[in-house]
Amino acid sequence: MAKKQKMPVSRRGFMAGSTALAGTMGFPLIGGAQPAGVKVGIIHPVTGFVAFAGSQGRFGATMAVEDINKAGGIKAMGGAKLDPLFGDSQSKVEVGVAEVEKMNEAGVAAYIGCYQSPVGIAASQAAAKYNTPFLIDVGASDLIVSRGLKNVFRIKPGFGVCVDQGIEALGAMNKAAGGVAKTAVIVHESGEFGTGTAKLLAGKLPGIGIAAKELIGHDNPTRNFDNIALRIRSSAPDIVMMSNYQNEYVLLARTLHQQKVNLAGMFSVLGGGFNYKFAKEQPEVSQYMMDTNHWYNPKSEKAQALKKRVEAAGKEFTFEVYLAYTVVGLLADALEHAGSADKEKLTAALASSTFKAELMPYGPTKFVNGQNEGAKAAVLQADKGDIKVIAPAEFAEMKPVFPKPKLG
Amino acid sequence: MLDPQIILAGVLNGLLAGGIYVLVAVGLTLIYGVLHIINFAHGSLLMLAMYAVFFLWKLSGVDPYVALPIVTAGAFAIGFVLYRGVIGRWSHGKDENILLITLGVSIIADNGALLFFGGDTETIDVPYAGKIIELGAAFLPLPKVISCAAAIAICLGLGLFMARSDTGKAIRAVAKERQGARLVGIDVEHIFAVSYGIGIACLGAAACLLMPTFYVTPQSGYAFVLVAFTTVVLGGMGSFVGAAVGGFLIGITESIGGLLLGEQLGQIGISLIFILILLLRPTGLFGARA
Numbered sequence: 001m002a003k004k005q006k007m008p009v010s011r012r013g014f015m016a017g018s019t020a021l022a023g024t025m026g027f028p029l030i031g032g033a034q035p036a037g038v039k040v041g042i043i044h045p046v047t048g049f050v051a052f053a054g055s056q057g058r059f060g061a062t063m064a065v066e067d068i069n070k071a072g073g074i075k076a077m078g079g080a081k082l083d084p085l086f087g088d089s090q091s092k093v094e095v096g097v098a099e100v101e102k103m104n105e106a107g108v109a110a111y112i113g114c115y116q117s118p119v120g121i122a123a124s125q126a127a128a129k130y131n132t133p134f135l136i137d138v139g140a141s142d143l144i145v146s147r148g149l150k151n152v153f154r155i156k157p158g159f160g161v162c163v164d165q166g167i168e169a170l171g172a173m174n175k176a177a178g179g180v181a182k183t184a185v186i187v188h189e190s191g192e193f194g195t196g197t198a199k200l201l202a203g204k205l206p207g208i209g210i211a212a213k214e215l216i217g218h219d220n221p222t223r224n225f226d227n228i229a230l231r232i233r234s235s236a237p238d239i240v241m242m243s244n245y246q247n248e249y250v251l252l253a254r255t256l257h258q259q260k261v262n263l264a265g266m267f268s269v270l271g272g273g274f275n276y277k278f279a280k281e282q283p284e285v286s287q288y289m290m291d292t293n294h295w296y297n298p299k300s301e302k303a304q305a306l307k308k309r310v311e312a313a314g315k316e317f318t319f320e321v322y323l324a325y326t327v328v329g330l331l332a333d334a335l336e337h338a339g340s341a342d343k344e345k346l347t348a349a350l351a352s353s354t355f356k357a358e359l360m361p362y363g364p365t366k367f368v369n370g371q372n373e374g375a376k377a378a379v380l381q382a383d384k385g386d387i388k389v390i391a392p393a394e395f396a397e398m399k400p401v402f403p404k405p406k407l408g
Numbered sequence: 409m410l411d412p413q414i415i416l417a418g419v420l421n422g423l424l425a426g427g428i429y430v431l432v433a434v435g436l437t438l439i440y441g442v443l444h445i446i447n448f449a450h451g452s453l454l455m456l457a458m459y460a461v462f463f464l465w466k467l468s469g470v471d472p473y474v475a476l477p478i479v480t481a482g483a484f485a486i487g488f489v490l491y492r493g494v495i496g497r498w499s500h501g502k503d504e505n506i507l508l509i510t511l512g513v514s515i516i517a518d519n520g521a522l523l524f525f526g527g528d529t530e531t532i533d534v535p536y537a538g539k540i541i542e543l544g545a546a547f548l549p550l551p552k553v554i555s556c557a558a559a560i561a562i563c564l565g566l567g568l569f570m571a572r573s574d575t576g577k578a579i580r581a582v583a584k585e586r587q588g589a590r591l592v593g594i595d596v597e598h599i600f601a602v603s604y605g606i607g608i609a610c611l612g613a614a615a616c617l618l619m620p621t622f623y624v625t626p627q628s629g630y631a632f633v634l635v636a637f638t639t640v641v642l643g644g645m646g647s648f649v650g651a652a653v654g655g656f657l658i659g660i661t662e663s664i665g666g667l668l669l670g671e672q673l674g675q676i677g678i679s680l681i682f683i684l685i686l687l688l689r690p691t692g693l694f695g696a697r698a
Contacts, residue, residue: 047519049627051527190672218671221631223622226421226552227666227674233547234414247529250623254531258538258549258621273529282533316528 037083038074038341040065040331041103043113043123044324048091049220050245053272053320054115057137058086060324061112063309068332076339082332089114093122100126109341110135112327115320117141117192124152131343133334133350137327138294138320140193140270145370153350153367155330155357156294156323157375159193159270163200166269166292169379169391170239171208173265173402180403181238181264183213187228187252188243190217197243197269213237222248225255233261238403242268249273250282257285257407264403265290270377275318279382286382288404290390294319295378297361298389298397306359326357330365361395417546418667419660424548426659427556428614432632433639433651434563435610441646442583442603445503448510451633452517453608457483457615458624459525465532465619472532473554476616483612488605495604496597521626531623555617562613563652566606570648579603583646635662638682644695653693657681 042061045054065082073079085106087099096119100111110133114120120139127134128149136144136154140162145154157165174181186201188194195217202212213235216228225248232240240263242252250273253266266289268274274291296303296317306325307317315321330353335341338349354364363374379391381400388397432454439447460479464470470478490513499505539550570576581589582599590596614632622628639658643650658678666674685692 046527047522049625051522051626052529053527055527216671219675221627222671223631223635224421224425224662226425226549227418227663228671229547230414230417230421230545231667234411234545247623247625247628250529250531254537254621255549258540258551259547260538260540277528281531284533284538 035073035078035080037081038077038335039083039085039103039106039108040328041085041087041100041106041108041111041113042324043087043089043096043099043103043111043119044115045089045091045096045119046086047088049247050091050115052246053138053318054089054091056316056318056320057113057115057324059310059313059315060321061137061328063306063321064325064328064332068328074332074335076336077341080335080341082328087113089116089119089123091116091119093118096120096123097126099123104130104132108132109335109343109346110331112137112324112331114139117144117196120144121147121192124149127151131347133331133343133347135327135331135350137324141196143192143196149370150351151347152370153330153353153372154370155327155355155362155365155372155375156360157377158371159197159200161375162269162292162377163197163204165377165391166267166379167201167204167208169292169400170210170265170267170290172391173400174208174210177264177402179209181210183211183235183237184239184241185214185216185232185235185237186212186241186243187216187218187232189220189245189248191220193245193270194243198241201241201243201269210239218244218248220245220248222251225252226259228252229255229259229261232256233259238264240266242266242271245272247273250278253278253285253289254282260407262406266404268292270294274380274382274387275316276387277316279387280385283382283385286385288381288383288401290379290381290400290402292377292379294323295361295380295389296322296359298395300358303359322359326359330355330357361392411545413545414667415664416544418663420543420546420548422660422663423656424552424556424659425663426656427552427559428618428632428655429635429639429658430563430652430655431559431610431614431617432636433643433655434566434648435607435614436633436636437640437643437646437648437651438579438610439604439607440640442579443506443600445506445510446637447604447607448507449513449517450607450611450636451629452514452521453483453487453629454611454615454632455521455624455626455629456517457608457612458619458622458628459521459530460612461615461619462530462532462624465534466530471534472616472619476558476613479616480609480612483615484605484609486605487608488601490608491601491604496600518626525626527626529623529625532619534620537620549621551620555621558617559614562610563648566610567648575599575602579606635678638678641692642681642685644692647692647694650692650694 044057069081073081089096100123112135115138117139124134140159142158142160186198188198205212268291271291279286310317333355334349338345366373378389381390390400464475541548578594639654643654661677665677
């Protein structure tokens with residue numbers, strides 16, 4: 001009697017296996033129908049002397065890319081995902097340019113960067129050779145948008161606008177205080193950002209009745225501000241204005257406080273170290289210091305929600321984070337309008353963009369020669385370890401304290 | 409023309425800054441004098457010591473001055489183990505290998521710090537940070553006066569240790585003639601490790617003295633180490649006294665140069681000294697002829 005042969009695979013097993021196989025085989029076909037991702041070059045100085053600011057920018061951009069992709073990608077392109085390529089400028093101009101070239105080979109549709117003005121200027125110039133849009137998230141120099149390059153877009157205000165706003169606010173405060181401040185000393189870092197800002201400030205201060213007594217430049221890094229404090233004390237200004245990157249900003253503020261340099265106010269424009277961390281960790285030093293800087297709209301629910309998420313991730317909610325987040329949103333919006341990653345169409349979409357940057361106190365974008373005309377800064381003041389908006393009035397959280405009480 | 413009072417205050421500021429330069433340079437010159445190598449990891453190890461001071465304060469509330477013996481001893485141990493376990497073992501007795509290894513250590517330390525501690529500026533807020541001593545036009549911050557006095561005391565102590573103790577004598581013997589030292593029974597490899605440890609311990613002490621008034625980032629060590637190299641060349645490679653005199657001279661030159669020429673041009677004075685010394689007295693002020 002022939003033995004009943006045992007089926008090596010049961011019918012049910014065969015069905016299950018076939019379904020699984022069909023699924024597996026079919027998946028790449030479905031995957032193949034997915035639109036190609038849009039490559040975006042994101043360049044920040046995540047090493048080198050401004051590594052903290054750069055890593056904050058990268059963090060903000062990463063969050064935005066994740067949020068956009070999670071929400072379905074670029075709908076006008078069939079749900080194409082943003083595919084970020086991260087570059088490190090190492091806080092050096094030549095490395096920033098090399099990153100642009102490398103990413104061009106990889107086929108990026110647009111660039112975002114670069115925090116430092118000199119790197120942004122050179123990197124966007126390199127991107128112009130390939131007609132690739134370059135979106136500046138942070139970069140204060142107005143040279144960035146005054147070279148006639150059609151591929152450069154800056155959503156935030158440059159130092160020109162920030163200086164104008166800062167001067168206007170300072171003038172109003174000084175007038176309200178009976179014109180106590182008549183002279184100022186400007187301390188600035190010696191690069192494009194600090195020198196450019198200082199020159200603008202010196203030119204505009206006389207317009208509000210304050211004479212710029214002295215402009216003091218310093219290198220990055222500077223080990224010791226004792227002598228600068230000495231010079232400031234000997235010229236006895238009413239106000240010290242500062243324009244420097246984070247480390248020197250903090251060190252200068254600490255030195256002036258330690259050396260009991262009495263001033264009616266300390267005022268900076270785009271002060272690199274004026275942030276929540278500085279206010280919290282150095283409450284006495286930072287008390288009543290003022291800064292004109294990029295700031296989120298404190299009345300925006302979206303901004304408050306993002307602030308909570310960033311802080312929950314153990315990070316600080318600095319302007320690098322929310323500006324990079326906003327700029328990725330601007331790019332996604334332009335891609336939606338262009339319906340393609342074609343560089344010409346994308347550039348045209350950016351040039352005519354009316355993107356609503358909800359996190360920022362800006363209206364819809366309106367680019368003129370690459371600069372968003374609606375961009376504006378906020379005037380801030382440190383108070384008891386916190387930072388409050390004091391101008392413009394529609395976003396103000398407290399009234400300015402000026403002149404500040406004398407040091408004991 | 410600047411007021412003489414301001415010039416005097418500038419000199420005092422320069423002396424206070426010079427105290428720290430001395431301490432950093434003494435470590436560097438000791439390592440050069442004994443091992444005959446330039447320690448490229450000096451700035452990075454200073455930065456790590458500054459982070460150690462910062463975290464001791466932040467996590468346990470330990471005052472930087474109280475932390476001085478802990479961090480100095482820890483830095484000595486790390487320097488000793490680093491030499492024994494890495495530099496001495498992998499260099500195979502070749503100076504060029506030591507240079508490359510110390511360079512490698514510095515790259516790993518810098519990037520490790522960036523990875524683990526982030527790039528943010530970290531500061532310590534101590535209650536005495538705002539205390540000052542008024543001396544004419546000079547307002548001398550108390551922490552800087554303490555750091556300068558402590559740096560001088562540490563250098564004097566180290567000088568005494570080198571002159572009087574058996575280990576100090578062995579270090580000097582190895583620095584002068586390593587083959588001869590070996591012949592009289594000195595464990596030269598052990599002395600190399602001890603010397604490297606002492607050099608790094610100086611950085612530990614410098615970190616404790618710096619942190620009440622300075623900040624730390626993964627790059628902050630370099631701000632001091634470049635000056636330390638100039639100090640060592642000025643004073644004479646391997647010379648203790650040279651490092652001490654050189655540190656103060658550099659501090660004063662930098663300070664007065666900054667006052668007279670502006671902060672950016674003031675740095676020219678340091679470079680000028682460096683070039684003049686190399687041209688006119690390549691052995692440095694107190695360096696011995698090779």
